[in-house]
Amino acid sequence: MTNADVSVNPLGPSQAQPSLPVLEVSDLTKAYQVGTDLRPVLGGISLQVNRGEFVCIVGPSGAGKSTLLRCIAGLLAPSSGSILLDRQPVHEPPPKLAVVFQDYSRSLMPWMSVAKNVILPLRSKGYSKREQVNRAGEALAAVGLTEAASQYPWQLSGGMQQRVAIARALAYEPEALLMDEPFASVDAQTRSDLEDLILGVRDSFGMTVLLVTHDIDESVYLADRVVVMSGSPTRIREEITVDLPSPRDQVSTKLLPRFSELRAHVMTLIREDRVNRGT
Amino acid sequence: MAPSAAFHGRRLNRRVLMALAEVAVPVIAIALWWVLSATSTSLYFPPLSKIMTSFRNIWLFSHVGSDVVPSLENLAAGFAIATTAGIVLGMALGLLPILSDALAPAVEFLRAVPGVALLPAALLLLGIGPGMKISLIAYGTVWPILLNTIDGVRGIDPVVVEVASSYRMRRRDRLVRIILPAASPQIVAGMRTALSIGITVIIFSEMIGSTNGIGFQILSAERSFDVPGMWAGIVLLGILGYLLNLAFRGFESYVLRWHRGMRQLARG
Numbered sequence: 373m374t375n376a377d378v379s380v381n382p383l384g385p386s387q388a389q390p391s392l393p394v395l396e397v398s399d400l401t402k403a404y405q406v407g408t409d410l411r412p413v414l415g416g417i418s419l420q421v422n423r424g425e426f427v428c429i430v431g432p433s434g435a436g437k438s439t440l441l442r443c444i445a446g447l448l449a450p451s452s453g454s455i456l457l458d459r460q461p462v463h464e465p466p467p468k469l470a471v472v473f474q475d476y477s478r479s480l481m482p483w484m485s486v487a488k489n490v491i492l493p494l495r496s497k498g499y500s501k502r503e504q505v506n507r508a509g510e511a512l513a514a515v516g517l518t519e520a521a522s523q524y525p526w527q528l529s530g531g532m533q534q535r536v537a538i539a540r541a542l543a544y545e546p547e548a549l550l551m552d553e554p555f556a557s558v559d560a561q562t563r564s565d566l567e568d569l570i571l572g573v574r575d576s577f578g579m580t581v582l583l584v585t586h587d588i589d590e591s592v593y594l595a596d597r598v599v600v601m602s603g604s605p606t607r608i609r610e611e612i613t614v615d616l617p618s619p620r621d622q623v624s625t626k627l628l629p630r631f632s633e634l635r636a637h638v639m640t641l642i643r644e645d646r647v648n649r650g651t
Numbered sequence: 652m653a654p655s656a657a658f659h660g661r662r663l664n665r666r667v668l669m670a671l672a673e674v675a676v677p678v679i680a681i682a683l684w685w686v687l688s689a690t691s692t693s694l695y696f697p698p699l700s701k702i703m704t705s706f707r708n709i710w711l712f713s714h715v716g717s718d719v720v721p722s723l724e725n726l727a728a729g730f731a732i733a734t735t736a737g738i739v740l741g742m743a744l745g746l747l748p749i750l751s752d753a754l755a756p757a758v759e760f761l762r763a764v765p766g767v768a769l770l771p772a773a774l775l776l777l778g779i780g781p782g783m784k785i786s787l788i789a790y791g792t793v794w795p796i797l798l799n800t801i802d803g804v805r806g807i808d809p810v811v812v813e814v815a816s817s818y819r820m821r822r823r824d825r826l827v828r829i830i831l832p833a834a835s836p837q838i839v840a841g842m843r844t845a846l847s848i849g850i851t852v853i854i855f856s857e858m859i860g861s862t863n864g865i866g867f868q869i870l871s872a873e874r875s876f877d878v879p880g881m882w883a884g885i886v887l888l889g890i891l892g893y894l895l896n897l898a899f900r901g902f903e904s905y906v907l908r909w910h911r912g913m914r915q916l917a918r919g
Contacts, residue, residue, distance in 0.1 A: 445817050457789045464816075471817045478810040483832040483909040492828065544818060607759035 393445065395421040400453035401605070402439055414438050415605030418452070421548070422583055426574055427589035431601035431609075432642055437584040440601075441552050442583070445471050458547060472539035473523045476533040480525040480540075487512065487521040490540045497544075510538075510615045511543035514576070515569060530561035535569065542573065548580040549594065555590065564622050567594055571620060592634045593620055601639055602645035609641050613631040664753050697879045706883035707823050719887075722864045727852045729788025733845060737793045738838060742830060742858025751801065758797070766791025766852045770859055779860040784853060791852040792845035799841030803834025822919060836910050846899055850892055865891075 402414040413436040414581050421427050432439050442448040444455055455462040457469060471495075473479040481491050490508040499507065515535040525533050534539055534554060541549055552572070555563045567590065574581050584590050591598045592614055600609040613619040614634060625631055685699045710719070744751040744758075749833035766787055807830060815825050831838075857866030865884055871882030904911065 404910070423691050442813075447813055447816060465819055467819060471813075473810060473814065475810060481829065483812070483835070483914050486829075492739070492824070493820065495824055496819055496821045524909055524912065527907075527918060634701050 379407075380481070389488040392423055393651065394425075394458060395442075395582065396454075396456040397444065398453065398454045398456075400440070400538075401445060401451045402436070402448070403451045403605075404461075410632045412605035413604070414443075414450075415607050417601075417606070417608055419608065421580060421582055424574075424595060425580055426571075426593035426596045427583070427602060428597075429582065429599045430586065430588060430591040430638060430642070431606065432646060433586050435585075435601050435604075436550050436606040437601060438596060441550055441582070441584050445469060445550050446607045447471075450506050454465070467491075467548035470546035472541050472545045472549065472554045474556050475633050476537050476557065477526070477532065479537055480533060482524065482526050484524075485522050486517065486525055486528070486536050489525060489536060490543050492561075493540060493544045506527055507543045507545075511539040513534060515572060516541055529562075530558045531566060534558060534566060538566075538570065538573065542577065546579070548582060551581065553585055554583065556585070556587075558636060563590075565637045568620075568630040575619070587598045588635055589626070590636045591620075592616075592631060592638060594626060598634075598638060600641045602642060609645065612637065658896075695878060697882065701879045702882045702886065705877070705879035708888060709868065709872075709880060709883055710887050718863050718865055718868050720868070721781065721890075722853055722857065723891075724866075725784045726788060726849050729785045729853070730792055730846065730849050732785065733791075733793040733849075734790040734796055734842060736789070737796025737841065737845075738800050738831070740832075741838075742795045742804055742826065744797075745801040745804025746830070746836075756883075760796040762798070766848070767855050770856060773856075774860045779862065783860065784856045784864075788849050788852045792849045793850070795841040795844040796838065799837040800834060803837030804830055806837070809831045821837050836907055840905055843899060843903070846895065847892075850888075850895070854888065 381472065389393075396420040398415055400414055400417040403410040403412040405411075414594075415630045417440060428566075429437050429440065439448065443450045444462065446455075446469070449463075459464050460466065481492065484492065487508055490511055491504045494504045494507060506556055509518070510519070512521055513540050517532060517535055517539060520528055520532060520536075528536070534557075538554075554570075555566050558566065570581065570583075571594065573579065583591075583594060594615050596610045598614060600612065601607070602609045613635065614630060616630060616634070681699075688696060688698045689700065691698050702826060744754060769787060769790065773783045773787050777786060811829060815829050820829070853864070854866035854869075857864035861867045865888060867880055869884035869888075872878075872884060888906040
């Protein structure tokens with residue numbers, strides 16, 4: 373996956389070179405109107421993600437993680453605060469951003485073949501027909517789905533469908549990839565395969581990834597940095613740099629004492645929050 | 652392997668049996684009609700043999716060009732106008748709640764007026780030419796298509812809409828490649844209802860205000876006491892209706908092949 377130089381660097385690729393923030397979220401709040409009340413969901417989130425960095429946002433269910441992701445994606449307007457992507461304020465979905473949604477069966481178009489699903493977002497990019505097809509083919513090859521190109525998405529397994537959604541995002545060539553609980557709806561074995569797939573994709577495409585999950589193990593395994601969100605309204609509780617060696621490995625990485633320490637630390641933070649909230 | 656083959660064999664047998672039943676029932680019914688009516692002396696229920704003779708004389712093929720083709724042409728034109736207008740308007744009303752709120756009472760009022768009830772007015776305004784019939788068919792058939800399109804567009808999964816926005820898809824792509832296919836199962840169901848309404852309207856309009864067409868032929872046969880000729884026209888309508896439905900089923904299974912496949916898979 374990565375070359376030897378990177379793998380001996382204990383801090384992982386993002387800390388290996390000086391890097392600039394791709395994404396800057398400053399003092400972001402979001403409140404939903406419930407009847408006549410305003411119910412605050414996000415209470416002042418500030419967050420930076422550097423170029424090439426893999427950041428996981430972890431927090432209990434219902435903590436507004438998806439809300440934060442949708443604000444960053446330009447799908448939801450924040451109540452206050454600012455979001456800068458590549459120094460440009462985000463007011464609508466930015467062209468250099470791709471989102472992978474949790475529910476693959478709903479995010480892929482069932483009336484289109486796999487290849488057409490991947491091509492669909494490329495149509496507005498001004499590529500020639502041939503180039504659209506080539507790019508889609510490359511993206512499908514990157515997730516190992518060349519064979520499935522002419523099938524309908526619903527003819528594939530859940531894991532394969534989510535790989536189609538990832539290929540669609542890759543073909544779009546985003547600066548940053550936002551993933552909303554992308555592996556929450558697949559079985560455990562598929563899940564670890566997809567985790568390794570996305571790590572490989574990050575390395576080979578040099579992509580910045582911001583992934584939301586409620587799975588503590590997953591966040592520690594994948595991330596260069598874990599952002600723990602908690603409270604109501606939600607704030608950032610702590611940011612933890614994951615100093616595990618790269619490349620990660622499902623067996624040996626998870627056997628490292630450091631992995632257990634980090635995992636325990638994140639779990640403690642989330643537990644405390646649950647105790648405080650009395651749930 | 653063996654049990655699966657046996658299972659497969661049983662399923663195949665079932666399908667053959669069902670296909671046979673589908674053919675057998677009409678064959679038996681026609682045979683019964685033929686036998687039971689053979690000695691009929693009733694003026695109103697002539698023997699089937701007489702009806703068939705009349706059918707051959709009128710419909711094979713002297714009146715095809717003068718009556719069947721115009722009927723089908725008018726039906727096709729009216730149906731095409733209704734489909735286009737129903738889908739375009741339905742998408743607009745489905746996507747723009749302000750527009751649909753503003754037009755809802757008008758739509759409900761107009762839809763409550765049956766197409767055939769407007770025939771006298773249409774005769775006054777448009778005469779007895781094909782324009783009148785096409786307009787009446789278009790009016791009579793547009794409602795189920797319009798209402799189903801609105802329903803289909805409103806029922807679109809919000810995740811699909813988010814995908815379209817996050818990938819900054821062009822308006823045209825959204826309309827043609829996402830919203831239209833997503834609503835297509837409902838649209839096609841509306842078209843199916845519309846087609847049977849269309850057949851009713853064309854026949855009725857030809858009976859009341861026309862100088863040709865299948866409906867005109869049926870009514871003028873009845874008025875000149877040519878009862879077998881009247882029945883022959885009714886038989887022709889049955890056959891045409893069956894064939895139109897068959898053609899529509901072919902269209903449906905092509906357009907909605909993804910939908911059918913998905914549902915079959917979900918059922919397991």
